Structures are given as structure tokens and as C-alpha cells.
Amino acid sequence: MVKTPSKSVTKKAAPKRKAAAKPKQASKKAVSTGGLKTPIYKADKSEMMDFYKEMLLIRRFEEKAGQLYGLGLIGGFCHLYIGQEAVVTGLQSAIAPGKDSVITGYRDHGHMLACGIHPNIVMAELTGRASGISKGKGGSMHMFSVEHGFYGGHGIVGAQVALGTGLAFAHKYKEDGGVCLAYFGDGASNQGQVYESFNMAELWQLPVIYVIENNQYAMGTSVNRSSAEDQLYRRGESFRIPGMQVDGMDVLAVRGAVEEALKDVRSGGGPVLMELKTYRYRGHSMSDPAKYRSRDEVQDVREKSDPIERLKAMLVKEGVKEEELKALDKQVRKTVSEAADFAEESPEPELPELYTDVLVEQY
Amino acid sequence: MAIELKMPALSPTMEEGSLAKWFVKEGDEVSSGDILAEIETDKATMEFEAVDEGVISKILIAEGTDDVPVGTVIAEMTGEDEDADSAPSPAPKADKEPEPTEAQEKPPEIMREAPAAPISRAEDPSIPEGTNMVSITVREALRDAMAEEMRKDENVFIMGEEVAEYQGAYKVTQGLLDEFGAKRVIDTPITEHGFAGIGAGAAMGGLNPVIEFMTFNFAMQAIDHIINSAAKTNYMSGGQMRCPIVFRGPNGAASRVGAQHSQNYGPWYASVPGLIVIAPYDAADAKGLLKAAIQSPDPVVFLENELLYGRSFEIPEIDDYTLPIGKARIMREGNDVTIVSYSIGVGLALEAADNLAGEGIDAEVIDLRTLRPLDSEAVLRSLAKTNRMVVAEEGWPTCSIASEIAALCMEHGFDDLDAPIMRVTNEDVPLPYAANLEKAALIDSDRIIEAVKKVCYK
Numbered sequence: 159m160v161k162t163p164s165k166s167v168t169k170k171a172a173p174k175r176k177a178a179a180k181p182k183q184a185s186k187k188a189v190s191t192g193g194l195k196t197p198i199y200k201a202d203k204s205e206m207m208d209f210y211k212e213m214l215l216i217r218r219f220e221e222k223a224g225q226l227y228g229l230g231l232i233g234g235f236c237h238l239y240i241g242q243e244a245v246v247t248g249l250q251s252a253i254a255p256g257k258d259s260v261i262t263g264y265r266d267h268g269h270m271l272a273c274g275i276h277p278n279i280v281m282a283e284l285t286g287r288a289s290g291i292s293k294g295k296g297g298s299m300h301m302f303s304v305e306h307g308f309y310g311g312h313g314i315v316g317a318q319v320a321l322g323t324g325l326a327f328a329h330k331y332k333e334d335g336g337v338c339l340a341y342f343g344d345g346a347s348n349q350g351q352v353y354e355s356f357n358m359a360e361l362w363q364l365p366v367i368y369v370i371e372n373n374q375y376a377m378g379t380s381v382n383r384s385s386a387e388d389q390l391y392r393r394g395e396s397f398r399i400p401g402m403q404v405d406g407m408d409v410l411a412v413r414g415a416v417e418e419a420l421k422d423v424r425s426g427g428g429p430v431l432m433e434l435k436t437y438r439y440r441g442h443s444m445s446d447p448a449k450y451r452s453r454d455e456v457q458d459v460r461e462k463s464d465p466i467e468r469l470k471a472m473l474v475k476e477g478v479k480e481e482e483l484k485a486l487d488k489q490v491r492k493t494v495s496e497a498a499d500f501a502e503e504s505p506e507p508e509l510p511e512l513y514t515d516v517l518v519e520q521y
Numbered sequence: 522m523a524i525e526l527k528m529p530a531l532s533p534t535m536e537e538g539s540l541a542k543w544f545v546k547e548g549d550e551v552s553s554g555d556i557l558a559e560i561e562t563d564k565a566t567m568e569f570e571a572v573d574e575g576v577i578s579k580i581l582i583a584e585g586t587d588d589v590p591v592g593t594v595i596a597e598m599t600g601e602d603e604d605a606d607s608a609p610s611p612a613p614k615a616d617k618e619p620e621p622t623e624a625q626e627k628p629p630e631i632m633r634e635a636p637a638a639p640i641s642r643a644e645d646p647s648i649p650e651g652t653n654m655v656s657i658t659v660r661e662a663l664r665d666a667m668a669e670e671m672r673k674d675e676n677v678f679i680m681g682e683e684v685a686e687y688q689g690a691y692k693v694t695q696g697l698l699d700e701f702g703a704k705r706v707i708d709t710p711i712t713e714h715g716f717a718g719i720g721a722g723a724a725m726g727g728l729n730p731v732i733e734f735m736t737f738n739f740a741m742q743a744i745d746h747i748i749n750s751a752a753k754t755n756y757m758s759g760g761q762m763r764c765p766i767v768f769r770g771p772n773g774a775a776s777r778v779g780a781q782h783s784q785n786y787g788p789w790y791a792s793v794p795g796l797i798v799i800a801p802y803d804a805a806d807a808k809g810l811l812k813a814a815i816q817s818p819d820p821v822v823f824l825e826n827e828l829l830y831g832r833s834f835e836i837p838e839i840d841d842y843t844l845p846i847g848k849a850r851i852m853r854e855g856n857d858v859t860i861v862s863y864s865i866g867v868g869l870a871l872e873a874a875d876n877l878a879g880e881g882i883d884a885e886v887i888d889l890r891t892l893r894p895l896d897s898e899a900v901l902r903s904l905a906k907t908n909r910m911v912v913a914e915e916g917w918p919t920c921s922i923a924s925e926i927a928a929l930c931m932e933h934g935f936d937d938l939d940a941p942i943m944r945v946t947n948e949d950v951p952l953p954y955a956a957n958l959e960k961a962a963l964i965d966s967d968r969i970i971e972a973v974k975k976v977c978y979k
Contacts, residue, residue: 259726293759300757309725309762314749320715321750324722331678331704331728354715361710515760516794518818521847521894 194402194422194430199248199414203476209251209409210473211486213243213466216268218487218494219277220440223267223284227444231502232284236298239268241439244465245371246272248412249339252420257334261309261322262341264299265371265438269341273306277497287504294507295515316349318342319368323355326366326429337365337423345376347390356397356429363428367419368394370431371406373438378450391433399431406434407463437463523597524573528582529560530591531567534776534828538562539587540595549577551598558584558595563658563831564692575600643854645805645837647844654835662804662836663693663769663825666811667731669841671701674729677815678705680720681733681770690735691771691830717743717768721750724766724820731815734770737786737824743768744789751820752795767814772800772824773865773915774963780951785916787863790822791892791925797846798892800824802867804834806890809844817846824892826865849896851903855885858909858973861900861926863889866913866964873913873969882977892922900926901934908939909976913969918946940976945969 201209220238227236239246242265250260250272262269270280275291283290284298291301301311309325312318322340329336346352347370359366370390374381381388391401400422404415412434419430437459441448470483531538542559545551551571558569575598582595589595657665671677678701683690685698685708698706709716713734720730734740740747751764774783791798797819801807807825814821836842852867853874860870867888874884885903889896904910910930912923923944930942948962 261722291759292757292761295759296757300753302754302758302762304758304762309722310754310758312750314745317718317745317750320718320746321722321725323715324719324724325726326722327719328723328726328728331676331723332726351714351718354710354712355719357710357712358715358719515756515758517797517894518755518760518763521797521845521891 194400194415195418196402196404196411196415197418198408199410199417201410201413203473203478205251206410206469206473206476207478207486209247209413210466210469210483211490212247212251212272213409213469214487214490215277215493216243216246216271217466218490219271219281219497220267222494222498223281224440224444226281226285226498226501232298232444233286234297235264236284236444237265237442238440238444239265239438241459241464242371242373242406242436243268244409244412244469245369245406245434245436246341247465248409249369249416252413252416253337253339255307257307257336259307259309259322259325259329259336259338260341261318261325261338262311263315263318263343263346264311264313265343266299266301266311270301270303270306270308270311273303273308275303275306275308277493278500281497281501282504285501285504286506287501288507288511289500289504293511293515295511316342316346316351319346319349319352320355322368323359323364323366326359326364327362329365330362335424337367337420339367339369341369341371343376344370344372344374344381344385344390345379347372347393348376348384352393353397356394356399356431359429360394360397360399363426365423365426366429367416367423368399368429368431370433371436372433373436375438375442375450377442378446380450389433391431394429394431399429401431401433403433403435406436407459407465407468409465409469523578524575524600525594526557526596526598528589528591528593528595529567529569531560531562531565535562535591537588537590540582540584540589541566543580543584545577547577547580551575551577564660564695571598573598573600643851645850648837648839653838655838656833657804657836658831658833659801659804659807659825660691660693660695660830662808662834663811664695664697666808667694667815668697668700670812670815671697671705674815676727677729677731678707679731679733680707680709680716682709682711682735684708684733689733691827693825693830694733713739713742714746717746718750720766720768721746721764721820724751724764725754725762729765729767729815731767731769734768736775736782736827737770737772738782738784740768740770740786747790747796747820747822748793752793754795755819756795763818764820765818767811767817767821767823769811769814769821769823770825771827771830773826773828774947774952774959775827777954777956777959779954783952785824785864785914785947786822787824787892787914787916788921788925790824791895791922792920793893795820796893797821798824799846799890800826800864800892801890802829802852802864802888803836804832805836805842806844806850806888808836809842810846810890812841812843813846816843821846824864829865829868844890847891847894847896849890849899850888851885851899852888853884853886855883855907857883857907858911858977859885859887859900859903859907860911860913860969860973861887861889861903861923862913863892863922864915866915869915869964869966870913870969872966873973876966876970877973880979882973882979884973889922895925895929897929897933900929901937904930904934905937908937909973910938910942911945911969911972911976912942913945913964914947915964916946918944918949921946940978943972943976945972 299313326338391403720732
């Protein structure tokens with residue numbers, strides 16, 4: 159398909175280096191999507207139920223993690239994903255497991271669950287137990303599963319963008335047809351290495367989708383207090399990377415948009431930038447005093463745009479019975495409570511584990 | 522009087538070069554800006570232009586002459602308005618150093634000459650007797666190591682600034698683009714942070730990248746990925762996600778490039794668990810250890826030295842010559858004192874040892890080769906034999922490898938010590954530019970000799 163650069167790029171008549179066809183003049187409607195379409199995905203009932211279940215699992219899992227943190231069972235930093243569930247659910251429902259790769263920053267629990275990683279071993283990592291996915295040596299911010307195509311879990315803001323570009327480089331080098339989903343937040347979008355990565359990704363036409371999860375606040379600093387260009391989907395323009403802005407509180411909008419992005423990237427079109435407008439209900443981490451925004455603001459989003467409630471309403475409209483949804487909620491709660499029990503009951507790592515995995519080989 | 526045209530230096534470290542071609546002949550009139558000749562070294566070619574106007578009166582060095590020392594008069598010319606009796610001409614300007622073509626490039630040649638491989642050098646026990654030896658430069662050894670590993674394994678690729686079409690800022694990657702193509706020999710923009718991260722990500726994704734930093738000074742822009750992304754991944758993932766990557770490039774002081782381009786990062790990286798840090802001295806180690814580094818499943822920081830690139834050493838003709846990581850080597854056997862060193866310091870230590878032999882002090886020289894994991898057994902074994910130790914390091918004294926060796930010997934070899942260990946390092950200052958100050962700041966063999974005498978109470 160032909161990618162149309164966003165309006166301002168087109169105006170300057172800067173032809174995309176890679177585009178064989180002429181860039182189309184972006185229509186008024188297309189401006190906010192940088193020229194790529196963002197159709198709403200037409201899900202059938204069973205798909206919608208799957209999305210609902212996935213989002214619910216992430217929400218309940220994170221609520222439980224918050225409780226365990228309060229009880230002192232989880233230590234250090236713990237960044238919850240509550241409010242942003244539609245982003246990973248929509249995006250990761252569209253990728254090919256075993257072929258594509260996913261990488262993100264420290265707010266990573268939801269991404270892992272959406273990769274199909276068992277909640278037990280994620281929760282056990284949060285509690286620092288031997289049965290945790292990193293044997294208790296990584297913690298909330300440092301979890302990985304090569305088996306599930308999940309490459310972390312990185313604690314340094316912005317680092318995952320260059321690393322994800324490297325994963326995309328490997329996909330292209332190996333010609334395995336894979337695409338990397340590289341997630342980062344509105345805060346990371348101001349890091350220099352993001353733009354170094356954009357430059358090389360476009361220069362080398364790497365198969366990567368940059369996903370900015372714009373939850374409006376980088377810790378306590380709102381986007382418009384930190385970003386000269388706060389329309390973050392435009393951040394790739396000077397690298398000729400098309401951007402699209404998507405309602406990240408609507409799982410069907412997310413899925414619809416990423417399908418277009420994937421189609422474009424898989425066809426060899428190089429990177430695409432997606433800005434997902436979303437919101438986190440909880441603090442930046444568990445130790446956030448939340449003085450930078452009002453209770454009303456949070457409450458307003460919860461009431462009007464909650465991704466789970468939104469989908470629930472659609473399911474009810476589709477004729478799904480309240481009892482069915484309740485049963486599903488019960489099932490999810492059971493899964494999460496089992497994960498919490500597992501995480502609490504698993505032993506801590508044996509002391510000799512302190513010295514393992516520093517290097518792969520003995521020298 | 523005739524204007525003398527002298528052999529120009531292409532770089533601050535160049536000592537000699539080839540006069541590849543003359544574009545003028547005797548009797549030709551030339552004006553300022555005309556190209557007179559083409560000068561070559563093993564890594565660069567430069568056109569030599571006329572500064573003055575006049576007539577070429579004599580060509581003194583024929584084209585095709587190799588090893589012409591910098592400053593040699595290669596031709597004479599008569600100035601435009603001068604007759605034979607005119608006053609001496611001003612010093613010719615034609616031998617002025619050319620501007621480097623790029624801000625970050627400093628074509629290297631040897632200036633601070635390390636000693637020629639001394640006769641007293643110990644045989645390398647890992648080389649079978651009767652092995653044929655060939656002489657190659659450290660630069661060629663590094664290139665051969667990469668080429669051999671790239672031939673063996675499709676997943677090995679090299680990425681960095683000017684590694685492909687330019688053939689390497691220091692010509693270490695010369696010829697690799699031709700053999701392996703642009704897919705595997707990749708020029709990057711000037712963007713260290715970015716391409717170090719892309720390399721680390723590619724390694725996590727199953728490839729074996731060799732990332733060249735034009736110098737390790739620029740790797741400070743990328744140090745987060747070397748430490749936080751590459752070194753810690755295996756541990757943080759409980760051993761399931763690896764990062765088999767090599768970060769390589771010149772490290773340490775070069776010559777007259779000032780403080781921001783002259784620094785030894787050995788101690789920095791050697792302090793990080795999860796990294797392998799290698800700093801070879803000679804060509805054989807450069808080759809054998811770089812091959813080992815590329816084969817390693819762990820992330821490796823491979824510290825080369827610009828001043829050693831052009832030096833030739835004997836290297837064994839052995840197929841797939843690979844050395845073990847983490848093993849020091851006795852470069853010279855001795856009984857009275859041990860000098861521990863690595864990288865360019867080994868040459869200085871050997872020079873010191875040869876001089877000390879003349880004064881009746883029999884020094885053992887140990888090349889650490891790998892800085893992490895450190896071969897502490899080799900160090901302690903030598904200490905137990907000689908009971909005295911000097912550590913020679915081209916780098917700062919504070920928190921240095923020398924400090925680490927001293928602590929190691931205190932903790933595990935205290936009873937073997939007959940004298941305090943002495944550190945011989947650079948001065949504890951940013952490296953100055955002025956030639957005399959730079960010389961005063963840098964370690965040399967005289968300082969090693971002085972320290973050895975002190976610990977030997979002589």
C-alpha cells in the first residue's frame with residue numbers, strides 16, 4: 159500500500175525516499191493518522207469476549223499486584239498498567255506468536271500477560287521467588303521470555319526503543335518475516351536515542367512498529383509540560399516515518415489501526431509510528447503521591463472512557479448476558495488469586511543462585 | 522635559493538610513507554594549489570599540493586619509493602621571483618600537516634614507538650613447537666579475526682561508523698565490505714547510543730554483532746547499552762536471554778589528540794559483572810582473542826590500541842587460531858620482580874625488563890590480556906615466585922587495574938610480598954595537548970624501571 163506522510167510533510171513535497179508511488183495528498187480525515195487508515199476492527203462476538211477476558215485479566219492481575227505491594231510482598235518499584243489494557247490487548251491480538259517480537263519499558267506486566275505468559279510466573283517474579291520468570295533476579299521491571307517473543311522489561315527509559323530497533327534489524331537480517339512491536343511512553347518519547355533509532359530504522363527500512371503509549375504523564379509531568387510537539391504521532395515526521403494517532407481506550411480501534419500498520423510494515427514499507435492515547439488510573443509507581451492531577455480528572459476518564467466498561471457495554475448490546483460476564487469475571491479472579499497464592503507460597507531463590515547467570519560460560 | 526619540498530605527514534602519528542606518484546617533472550612550472558605528488562601509508566592516500574609558485578628544479582626521491590621518513594626533502598623548486606643568490610627562502614609550508622578529513626578521524630601511525638619485540642620474550646606455550654610464524658600488523662590480525670568468524674557464521678556482522686565504504690576509520694575493517702557485502706558490513710550514522718542499542722537488540726534477537734566504536738571515547742555516549750542492556754540481561758532474565766555481542770575499537774591515549782580523545786576505559790568496564798573485557802598487546806593475541814570474543818555467548822568489550830595498530834608481530838600460522846579468554850600470559854620469565862601490565866603497557870614493561878637485565882635485575886613480565894575475568898592465579902603465582910611486583914598501566918592511577926591487582930595481592934598474596942606493590946601509571950590529570958606535557962603525563966619505561974628498582978631496594 160502507499161503510505162502517505164502526514165500533512166505537513168506532504169505540504170513540503172518531500173517525497174518518501176522509499177515510496178515508489180507518489181504520496182497522496184492527505185485527506186482532512188487522514189491528518190490525525192499520518193495518512194495511514196485507522197479503521198475500527200470488526201470483531202465477532204467470540205473475539206470480543208477474548209479481548210474482554212484479556213483486559214480483565216490484566217486489570218485484576220494489576221489490582222492484585224497493588225494489594226501484594228501494600229502487604230509488603232512486592233518490593234521496589236512496581237508500575238501498574240490499570241487503564242491502559244486496551245493498548246496491549248488490541249495490538250498483541252494482531253501479531254503472530256513465534257514470529258514477531260515485543261519489547262517495552264518497565265510498565266510491562268500487561269505486555270507479558272498479552273504475550274501469553276502464565277500469570278503465576280509473572281506474579282512470582284514480582285514477589286521475588288525462585289519460580290518467577292527470571293528466577294527472582296529481575297523483578298517487576300526486568301522480565302523476559304524469549305520463548306514467547308517477549309524481550310523485556312527494560313528499566314532505562316528509552317533503551318527499549320533502540321533495542322527493539324535491533325530486534326527488527328535481526329528480523330530483517332534473518333528474513334524471518336517478523337515485526338517488532340517496540341512500546342514506549344510519552345516520557346521516553348523525549349529521549350535522544352529514540353530519534354537515533356528512528357533515523358536508522360527508516361534508513362534501513364526495518365520492520366518495526368513504534369508504539370507510544372501516551373498515558374498523558376511522564377511520572378508527574380504532563381505531556382504538554384514536557385513536549386514541544388505534543389502530538390506525538392508526528393514525532394517521526396522528520397525521519398519520514400508515518401504516524402497514526404489512535405484511541406488507546408478502544409480495543410477495536412487499536413486492533414484496526416495496528417492491522418493497517420502491520421500490513422504496511424510486513425510489505426517492506428519500513429517503520430510506522432503509532433501514538434495510542436491512553437490513561438493510567440494509578441500513580442506512576444506504587445509510591446506516587448499523585449499531586450500533579452486531580453481526583454476528578456481520573457474519575458472522569460474512568461467513567462467516560464474505561465476500555466473494559468466500553469467493551470462490556472458493546473457485549474451486552476450484542477446480547478451477551480450479564481451472568482455470562484459475571485462468570486467470566488469470577489474465572490479471571492480465580493486465575494489471579496491462584497497466581498497470588500503461587501507467588502506467595504513459592505520459596506525464595508536458593509542463595510547459590512546469587513552467583514549463577516552472571517556469564518553464560520565459564521572462563 | 523631553492524625551496525625544499527619535504528615529505529609531509531598525513532597524521533600526527535605518521536613517521537614514514539610511500540611516494541606513490543609524481544604529477545610533475547623537473548622543469549615544470551607550478552603554482553599554488555597544483556597537485557605535485559601522491560603520498561601513501563598503509564591506511565591513507567593524500568595528494569600533496571604546491572604552496573609556493575615556481576619551477577621544479579630537482580626531484581630527489583623517485584616515485585614508487587617506500588618508507589620515506591617524514592621531513593625528508595623529496596624535491597626542490599625555484600621561487601618565481603628568486604635568482605640563485607637570493608636570501609634563504611622561508612621554511613616551506615608544503616610539509617604542513619593536512620587537516621583531518623573528518624572531525625572524528627585521526628589516521629594513526631606509530632609515533633610513541635613501543636619497543637620491537639624483545640629477544641627475551643618467552644615462547645607462547647599454546648603454540649606447538651615447529652609452527653610456522655608470519656609477521657602481520659595488529660590491524661591485519663584484527664581484520665583477519667573478523668573475516669574468519671564471518672566466513673564461519675552467517676550471523677556475525679559488523680556495524681559502526683565508516684566500517685564499510687571508507688574501509689574503517691583506522692582501516693581495521695579493510696576489505697570486509699568487498700568480501701561480505703553491505704548486508705553484513707554496515708555503515709552507521711554518527712549515532713553511538715543508537716547503534717550500540719541496535720546492536721544489543723540484534724544480539725538479543727539471535728545475531729552476533731561486532732560493534733566498532735571509532736574510539737572508545739565515543740562509546741561513553743553508548744555506555745548505558747553496554748552496561749545496562751548487554752551486561753545485565755543474562756542475569757536479569759535468569760539465564761534465558763543472552764546478548765552475544767562484541768564492542769570493539771581503539772582505547773587509551775593516542776597521540777596529541779588531547780583529553781577528550783585519550784582515555785583508558787579498561788578499569789571502567791572491568792568493574793562490571795556480566796561483561797568480558799579484553800585488552801590485547803600483540804598481533805597473535807589480537808587475533809586469537811578477537812575470535813574468542815566473537816564466539817563467546819557473553820557480551821565482550823574488546824579494547825584495542827591505536828598506537829599498536831601499525832606494529833608488526835610474529836603470529837603462528839594455525840587454522841582457526843583462537844585463544845582462551847581469561848588467561849594471562851608470561852611474556853618474559855624472570856625471578857627478581859614481576860611487572861604486570863596489559864595492552865600498550867606490555868611493550869613498555871618488556872623494554873624496561875630488557876634494560877633492567879643489564880643492571881642485574883631479572884624481571885618477569887605478565888600480560889593480563891583479559892581484564893575481566895582477571896587471571897588472578899597467574900598474578901599470584903608469579904608473586905609467589907618473585908615476591909615483588911610493579912603494575913604498569915597506560916591509564917589513570919585512581920581505581921585502576923593496577924589498584925585492583927594491588928588489592929588482590931594484599932588479600933591473597935600478603936605473605937609472599939617482600940616489598941609494597943607499586944603502581945606505575947599515567948599522571949592523574951586529563952591528557953594535555955602540548956607535546957612536552959603529554960610526554961610528561963604518560964607512562965614510559967623509565968618510570969617502570971625506577972619503580973622496579975624501588976621495590977627491589979636497589
